[in-house]
Amino acid sequence: MNGTLLPSGTSSSHASRRVRRLLREALALSYARGYAVGLCSDSPLEQLGEFGERVGLGAASTFPVVAENGNIVSFDGAVRLMTPFPASGAVRGIVGDVAAAHGAERLKDTSSPEFGGTPVSHRTWAFGANRRASVSVFAPPPLITEAARTLAGWARDHGVELGLDRSARHGFLGVHPYTPWHSGKRRTLEVLAREGHRLLMVGDSLADWVPAGRGVRCAFVANAAIPEPVRASAWFVSSRPGPDGVVDVLRRAATAPHRPPRLPKAAPPAPKE
Known part of the structure; x- marks a missing residue:
């Protein structure tokens, strides 16, 4: 695409x-x-x-x-x-905690802009809609950077395999149950x-x-x-x-x-x- x-x-x-x-x-x-x-x-x-x-x-x-x-x-x-993703619930919880620490407001699940999704602002964030076996996040660049860092540390500490497709510049984070993500x-x-x-x-x-x-x-x-x-x-x-x-x-x-x-x-x- x-x-x-x-x-x-x-x-x-x-x-x-x-x-x-x-x-x-x-x-x-x-x-x-x-x-x-x-x-x-x-x-x-x-x-x-x-x-x-x-x-x-x-x-x-x-x-x-x-x-x-x-x-x-x-x-x-x-x-x-x-590819099942049993850790997806934990991943979503961690992202939510990071967003709360940043004082960001969660919006309803959305799509990427090319599919008509509404871009987030510097104080809002959202999960990607319709994900079954991955997690995506739309958020301001600082929140994307912090969420990726926190998830990487959690995965390392708990022996969970996670692939992080992150682009802070575009305000996007994709999380997959394998490495490398690509x-x-x-x-x-x-x-x-x-x-x-x-x-x-x-x-x-x-x-x-x-x-x-x-x-x-x-x-x-x-x-x-x-x-x-x-x-x-x-x-x-x-x-x-x-x-x-x-x-x-x-x-x-x-x-x-x-x-x-x-x-x-x-x-x-x-x-x-």
Whole structure:
């Protein structure tokens, strides 16, 4: 989503009409070739479903979605929890305590600005809405910095694995049940590949990269922030940025002469004695 289909910070409602127009032909080619086209993002499932509807992917729940950084997958109408987060309640409690110490007022759960959420002020904060297996926080930069520091110390002291995706400058903190936090999408895509799905990931950062040999092709838009070895190993890197680059990738995939072989499906667990 951010930086790939949408420039970072852009309202999805403002950009969706252009994205829909750009995607129309590429989607038709992809569907004719037998591909299902979906969305992959750190954003929650509900927001991604609404955006997908607006850009022409179909009704929500009819197209594949990898949400919350890979922690949640929606496919064929079923929602699947990939990475449980048993510490999410404790994380939310700690953030609330830090916010109270800062004298900040909690607002109702919200979405990020690109999904129409209302930005917080210098004295307010909110949890991200619709999170099932992660926690997100929108707050002033000092509160984000302090919350991340406190959570890191708590996790270290209690032996809890936490990945912290923090951007104090943008007033955002994402918390995931693994480290590093940017490995979440890769973990899930590798599982789906082992289950027999043929996958092409289109992204703009290292969080969208799966190393070669693991059953996932990776392509990038021109403005991708990736190191040169990743760029050289990618299946394709478009010369176009943003949604134009996504369309370029989809067209190339739809007209490629061969599809990648399936990986063997994961063997079922051996029965217990």
